[in-house]
Amino acid sequence: MAVNLQGLAQVLETSLDPSQNKQSELAISAEEKKPNFSLSLLQIVATDSFSSTARLASALYFKNYIKRKWTDEDGNHRLPQNEVVAIKQELIGLMVSVPPTIQYQLGDAIGVIADSDFWERWDTLVDDLVSRLTADNPTINNGVLQVAHSIFKRWRPLYRSDALFTEINHVLSKFGTPFLSLIQSTDRLIDQHQKDKPLLLQLFATLNLIVKLFYDLSVQDLPPVFEDNLPAVTALLHKYLTYENEMLQTDDDSEAGPLEHVKSGIFEVLELWVKKYEDAFGGHVGQFIGSSWNLLTTVGPETKFDILVSKALQFLTAVTGIADHAQAFSDESTLSQVVERVILPNLTLRDSDMEMFEDEPIEFIRRDLEGSDSDTRRRAATDFSRQLMAKFESLVSAVVLRYVQHYLSEYEKDRSNNWKSKDTAVYLYSSIAAKGTITTSQGVTSTNEFANVIDFFQRHIASDLVSESGVEPVLQVDAIKYLYIFRSQMTATQWHDALPLVAKHLDSSNYVVYTYAAIALERAMAISTGTKQPVISRTDVERLAPQLLEHLFNLITTDPEPAKLQENEFLMRCVMRVLIVIREGVVPMVDSVLVRFQKILDISSQNPSNPRFCYYLFEAMGAFVRFAAPPQPEKLDSELFRSMAPILEQDIQEFIPYVFQLFAALLEANTSGPVAQEFTMLIPPILNPSLWTSKGNVPALVRLLSALIPRAPSDIVQNNQIESILGIFQNLVSTRTNEIYGFELLECIIGNFPPSSLQNYYAPILTVLLTRLQNSRTETFALRFVRFYHFIAARDDKGLGADFFINVSEQVQTGVFVPLYLNIILPDTQKLLRALDRKTAVISLTKTLTDSVAFAQKYKKGWAYTCEALLKLLENPPIPPAADDVIVEQDPDDMSFGVGFTQLTTIKRPAKDPWPEIMDVKKWVSEYLKAADARQKGQISAFAGERLPPEVAPVLAAYMQ
Numbered sequence: 001m002a003v004n005l006q007g008l009a010q011v012l013e014t015s016l017d018p019s020q021n022k023q024s025e026l027a028i029s030a031e032e033k034k035p036n037f038s039l040s041l042l043q044i045v046a047t048d049s050f051s052s053t054a055r056l057a058s059a060l061y062f063k064n065y066i067k068r069k070w071t072d073e074d075g076n077h078r079l080p081q082n083e084v085v086a087i088k089q090e091l092i093g094l095m096v097s098v099p100p101t102i103q104y105q106l107g108d109a110i111g112v113i114a115d116s117d118f119w120e121r122w123d124t125l126v127d128d129l130v131s132r133l134t135a136d137n138p139t140i141n142n143g144v145l146q147v148a149h150s151i152f153k154r155w156r157p158l159y160r161s162d163a164l165f166t167e168i169n170h171v172l173s174k175f176g177t178p179f180l181s182l183i184q185s186t187d188r189l190i191d192q193h194q195k196d197k198p199l200l201l202q203l204f205a206t207l208n209l210i211v212k213l214f215y216d217l218s219v220q221d222l223p224p225v226f227e228d229n230l231p232a233v234t235a236l237l238h239k240y241l242t243y244e245n246e247m248l249q250t251d252d253d254s255e256a257g258p259l260e261h262v263k264s265g266i267f268e269v270l271e272l273w274v275k276k277y278e279d280a281f282g283g284h285v286g287q288f289i290g291s292s293w294n295l296l297t298t299v300g301p302e303t304k305f306d307i308l309v310s311k312a313l314q315f316l317t318a319v320t321g322i323a324d325h326a327q328a329f330s331d332e333s334t335l336s337q338v339v340e341r342v343i344l345p346n347l348t349l350r351d352s353d354m355e356m357f358e359d360e361p362i363e364f365i366r367r368d369l370e371g372s373d374s375d376t377r378r379r380a381a382t383d384f385s386r387q388l389m390a391k392f393e394s395l396v397s398a399v400v401l402r403y404v405q406h407y408l409s410e411y412e413k414d415r416s417n418n419w420k421s422k423d424t425a426v427y428l429y430s431s432i433a434a435k436g437t438i439t440t441s442q443g444v445t446s447t448n449e450f451a452n453v454i455d456f457f458q459r460h461i462a463s464d465l466v467s468e469s470g471v472e473p474v475l476q477v478d479a480i481k482y483l484y485i486f487r488s489q490m491t492a493t494q495w496h497d498a499l500p501l502v503a504k505h506l507d508s509s510n511y512v513v514y515t516y517a518a519i520a521l522e523r524a525m526a527i528s529t530g531t532k533q534p535v536i537s538r539t540d541v542e543r544l545a546p547q548l549l550e551h552l553f554n555l556i557t558t559d560p561e562p563a564k565l566q567e568n569e570f571l572m573r574c575v576m577r578v579l580i581v582i583r584e585g586v587v588p589m590v591d592s593v594l595v596r597f598q599k600i601l602d603i604s605s606q607n608p609s610n611p612r613f614c615y616y617l618f619e620a621m622g623a624f625v626r627f628a629a630p631p632q633p634e635k636l637d638s639e640l641f642r643s644m645a646p647i648l649e650q651d652i653q654e655f656i657p658y659v660f661q662l663f664a665a666l667l668e669a670n671t672s673g674p675v676a677q678e679f680t681m682l683i684p685p686i687l688n689p690s691l692w693t694s695k696g697n698v699p700a701l702v703r704l705l706s707a708l709i710p711r712a713p714s715d716i717v718q719n720n721q722i723e724s725i726l727g728i729f730q731n732l733v734s735t736r737t738n739e740i741y742g743f744e745l746l747e748c749i750i751g752n753f754p755p756s757s758l759q760n761y762y763a764p765i766l767t768v769l770l771t772r773l774q775n776s777r778t779e780t781f782a783l784r785f786v787r788f789y790h791f792i793a794a795r796d797d798k799g800l801g802a803d804f805f806i807n808v809s810e811q812v813q814t815g816v817f818v819p820l821y822l823n824i825i826l827p828d829t830q831k832l833l834r835a836l837d838r839k840t841a842v843i844s845l846t847k848t849l850t851d852s853v854a855f856a857q858k859y860k861k862g863w864a865y866t867c868e869a870l871l872k873l874l875e876n877p878p879i880p881p882a883a884d885d886v887i888v889e890q891d892p893d894d895m896s897f898g899v900g901f902t903q904l905t906t907i908k909r910p911a912k913d914p915w916p917e918i919m920d921v922k923k924w925v926s927e928y929l930k931a932a933d934a935r936q937k938g939q940i941s942a943f944a945g946e947r948l949p950p951e952v953a954p955v956l957a958a959y960m961q
Contacts, residue, residue: 003031003040009050012057018607028061038065038083039090045102046094055098059105066109071116073736074776088113092128096143100205103143107150114151119170125151126174133178135185138202145209148175152216160220168220176225179217180233183210187236197247204248204258207240211265215272222277234284241266241291253302254352260308267292267311274318274325285325292316296342303352306377313346313380317387326391335388335399344403346381347427349420349474357474361511362567368481369519382431389432389448397450400432408460419472422460426478429456430485442488442527453486454494465501473510480505480513484520487527495524495536503544506551514555518574521548525577534581541578542585548578549589553596562607565600569612576620580906583627590628590635597621598643605647608654615902618658622906625665633670640666641678648685653694657901660686660700665907667707675711683708683716687724695737699901702732702741703909706748717757725749726761730768736778743784747791751914755799763811770812773824786828787837790844794914802844802852821862826869836911838878839921845870846925850932850940864947870925871955877921926959933960 008031015024031037044050044058069078077084091113095106118125132144152171158164186206193199214237217223226233241263250257256264270288273281292312299305319325329335356364367374389396407425411418433451434444447453464471464479480502483490490498502524505517527535541548552575556565579586579593586593600617608614621640629636644659667679685691686701705725709716716722729749733742746765750758769785793802809817829841848855848866855863918924933940944956 001034003034003037005040005044005047008040009044009054009058012044012061013051013054015061016053016057032065035080036083038062038069038079039086041065042087042090042094045098045106046090052099056102056105059098059102059109063105063109063112066112070112075116088117088122088125092125092132092144092147095147096132096140098143100142100146103146107146110147111150111154115154118151119167123170126171130174130178133182136189138186138189138199138206141182141186141206142202142209145206145213149209149212149216152213155216156219158220164220168217168223172217172223172225176217176223179210179213180225180229182206183233183236186210187239194245195247200245200247201258204262208258208262208265211237211262211269214269215265218269218272218277222273222280227280230280230284234281234287237266237269238287238291241288241295250304252304254304256304256307260304263295264308264311267308267315271311271315271318274315274322278322282322282324285319288315289319289325289328293342296346301345301350301352307375309346309377310375310380313342313377313384314375316342317380317384320384320387320391323391326388329388330392330395332395332399335392335396338388339385339399339403343381343385343431344424344428346377347431348424354474357512361515365512365515365519365570378427382427385428385431386434390435393448394450397432397448400428401450404429419475423474423478426461426475426482430482434485438485443484443523444486445488447486447489453489457482457486465498465505473508473513476505476508476510476513477516480516480520484516484523487520487524490535492535492537496540499524499536499540500544503548503551506548506555514551515568515570518552518555519570522570522574522577525581536581538581538583538585541581545578545582545585546589549575549593549596552578553600556600557596557603560603562603563609565603566608566610566613569610569616572613572616572620576616576623576906579620579623579627584631586624586628587631590632593624593628594636594639597624598639601643601647605650605652605655608652611654614654614658618655618662619904619906621662622665622904625662625669626907629666629669633666633673634676637666637670637676638678641676645678653696656694657696657700658904660697660704661904661907664700664704664707664909665904667704667711668909675708679708680712680715683712683719683721687721687728689728689731692728692731696901698732698738698741699903702745705745709748710752713752713754717753722749722753722757722761726765729765733768734772736776736780739772739778739781740784743788747788750792750800751795762808766808766812770809770816770820782824782828783831786825787832787840789825790829790837790841793844793848794840796847796851802848803854806852806854818859818862821859822865826865829869830872834911835878836913838873839913839915839918842870842873842878842921842925843915843918845873846928849943850929850936856939856943860947863943864949864952867944867948867956868952871952874922874925874959922959929956929960 008028011024011027011031014020015028017024031040034040041058041062045055045062047055050058072078079087091106091110095103095110098106114122114125129144129148132140134140155164155168186203190200190203190207193203214226218226243259245259248257248259274285278285292315296309296312296316299309320329329338353364356367366372367376368378372379385396385400389400404425407421407428411422411425429451433448433453433456435446435448436444438444444453461479461482464475465483483498483502487495499521502517502520506514506521508514508517525534525536525541529535552571556568556571556575559565597617597620601621604614604617625636625640640662644662647655647659663679663682667675682704686704691697692701705728709725716725725745726749729742729745731742732738732745769788772781773785789805792800792805795801796804806817809820829845832838832841845866849863849870855866929940941957941960944953944960948956
């Protein structure tokens with residue numbers, strides 16, 4: 001049945017409306033099953049008679065469809081070959097003919113296709129692009145360059161490899177010369193049409209893409225075609241770095257224009273070349289230093305120039321990192337000019353900064369924070385001054401400290417009107433007091449010997465932290481931020497005194513002040529010494545915890561509108577940290593904290609809008625469950641189930657993996673007593689295959705099922721649900737992505753159900769594993785299979801053991817065990833890295849030597865090989881991991897929300913040792929061998945004498961004495 005284009009266009013258009021999104025998604029999913037669906041999407045994109053909204057929605061859906069459907073995990077195309085061919089044929093031509101907003105979506109789709117197919121399976125692409133370039137049509141050129149950028153920007157984060165350079169050389173051999181010709185023709189057209197604003201805007205869009213491609217093409221190595229033409233290329237870059245044309249100016253002080261974008265991009269290219277290709281580019285740098293200086297000393301304070309100024313400063317920072325170029329700044333007079341004319345103007349608060357402070361406080365905070373991705377003038381100026389200081393520490397310190405003193409004096413003359421002078425002084429001082437990298441975990445770890453940060457804090461900062469009134473909010477923020485930056489420089493005693501002072505600022509009416517207080521408190525509570533001991537004691541935090549949590553929850557719920565409530569992730573991160581630090585100290589506050597979480601969860605689930613806030617919300621709830629559930633499991637089971645069940649009913653996909661993890665943690669917290677009925681009611685729905693189709697659900701579902709099985713094995717057996725669970729195992733273990741989770745589930749099944757209830761399934765289970773091992777074995781799969789073998793072989797006391805495994809394998813295929821054991825199990829046993837896996841292997845091999853009838857009677861050589869494998873493992877005996885309950889959190893900036901699974905570290909499941917009673921593995925082996933030898937009237941000793949090589953027998957004998 002063919003796709004109805006008109007109907008599909010309408011439903012795509014409604015999918016952009018949040019109120020109709022769910023129904024539209026279902027309707028589109030039904031259309032997806034029809035043949036040539038992807039081509040129908042492209043047809044809608046290409047047809048002018050459809051509305052621009054429908055065409056954009058179609059391009060968006062096409063991009064996401066390609067992301068999901070283009071290839072499987074092995075890189076094979078999932079779409080029919082005729083669609084694959086047609087998409088590649090149509091896409092480039094379509095891309096160059098549609099409006100820019102649609103181009104971006106199609107460009108992303110091309111990038112996805114290129115990831116798997118370029119260049120071997122799409123070797124005509126570059127020729128196709130080059131053939132479409134023109135000397136005088138910027139509309140077409142921009143489409144072509146957008147495609148090229150979509151593909152070549154993939155190289156930016158990649159590691160150098162032969163395959164990568166083969167691809168780059170393939171591109172350069174075809175694209176390099178036409179690209180340089182395009183630059184020349186574009187330059188000529190710009191010169192010829194200085195007054196034609198519409199055409200000039202198009203040409204500068206071309207130039208902007210050309211500059212991006214300069215970066216893409218030289219990110220891994222400087223292309224020979226650039227190096228051979230470096231004088232002409234640098235002359236052109238310099239021309240447009242200094243180019244001015246009022247036609248390209250924007251009237252809006254906050255919106256960067258095409259000229260600013262092009263110049264910013266040129267600075268990015270120059271910074272890259274200075275850092276990576278100084279030997280080739282070094283001789284051309286001088287002209288750009290002068291132009292940068294000129295730009296920085298003449299450009300206005302308007303926000304539209306912020307990124308340009310940041311990029312210029314970043315370029316100068318890179319230049320200063322090279323000794324030869326740094327000498328240009330090496331005398332006191334020049335440094336004074338640099339500080340006065342470049343650094344200070346870009347560190348000083350502007351009216352636009354104050355507008356953001358008051359009107360968009362969360363945006364102000366994000367830009368201001370150390371480690372933020374935002375390109376701000378202040379950060380760029382700070383980095384520049386730090387780089388100068390790294391080269392000329394005493395000279396820069398002397399110059400900067402003079403200015404710091406000047407601004408502090410200005411402040412003292414008139415505190416109410418000159419408070420900005422103090423803000424500048426504090427920023428300037430911080431910029432040179434910190435040395436090296438500022439880490440997110442510890443802040444500043446090394447300081448300038450010419451700056452005493454604690455003394456400066458006591459003399460100039462502390463008063464703004466202590467004062468009850470009369471201090472400008474910006475100066476309060478500066479004081480808190482100073483503590484935040486230099487938190488590792490303070491002693492435990494100093495933090496003991498400072499903690500309540502920072503905490504009281506949570507009571508501030510100013511958004512930035514109370515948020516910075518939360519940020520500083522959270523990071524301070526996370527600081528630890530070299531021995532992993534917290535700098536701020538649990539006792540100190542516990543004393544303040546009720547007020548801290550009350551303030552934080554009040555601030556979070558000030559505005560109950562879902563987007564506003566989730567706006568400030570820093571507050572929720574602080575809640576999380578308090579709960580992590582006070583641990584069981586939350587128990588007296590369980591009722592009040594529970595009510596707060598229930599309210600926030602209820603509001604957030606109406607429209608999840610800030611992934612970081614949601615992540616910290618669930619991490620905080622994880623800490624709450626971890627420390628509050630064990631003393632009163634029934635209460636938390638029922639209350640939290642009641643709060644989280646609607647998330648599953650309403651299919652709030654962003655939250656579902658988190659909810660499954662919390663349910664699992666609740667089940668794991670209560671190891672005794674009957675399982676709550678609410679949880680047993682979950683079993684049928686979580687066995688529904690549709691729930692397992694989302695990649696993000698799988699790890700959480702496996703954990704939840706693995707928590708339910710030990711608590712309700714008889715219910716599952718009575719309800720005939722074992723087969724459904726084994727079906728899930730089979731699906732998981734058949735894919736590379738989920739094979740680990742398949743083994744986790746399988747070990748849980750075998751470890752918890754009575755062997756009799758699984759009697760009919762052992763042979764089919766092993767068939768599934770051996771088929772996968774033979775047809776599409778991966779290193780990970782093989783190791784997990786070996787671990788699984790030892791898991792079975794070590795459990796002879798549970799009715800399993802090596803002989804049990806041998807019997808089942810013989811049912812699958814006669815004679816399969818010997819090659820499996822000799823070629824996979826024994827050699828890969830030595831590759832097991834985790835201590836608990838190696839310990840299981842030691843127990844498995846020991847019991848095989850002592851208790852296996854098959855190895856005693858049938859596999860006599862195998863007995864000797866097993867003994868050698870055991871002795872080899874014991875050369876480096878596994879030491880059971882110490883109980884480590886330190887919570888190591890993830891940085892949300894490193895995570896991709898909404899795409900995959902995000903593990904909650906506060907309730908990360910600890911590795912479980914099935915044999916905690918065996919502490920000293922060597923001692924256990926020795927005692928077990930001796931006891932078995934005595935039990936079997938010296939049979940083990942006899943086997944050792946008969947079967948082991950002369951050099952191995954004494955080693956075993958030593959264990960048995």
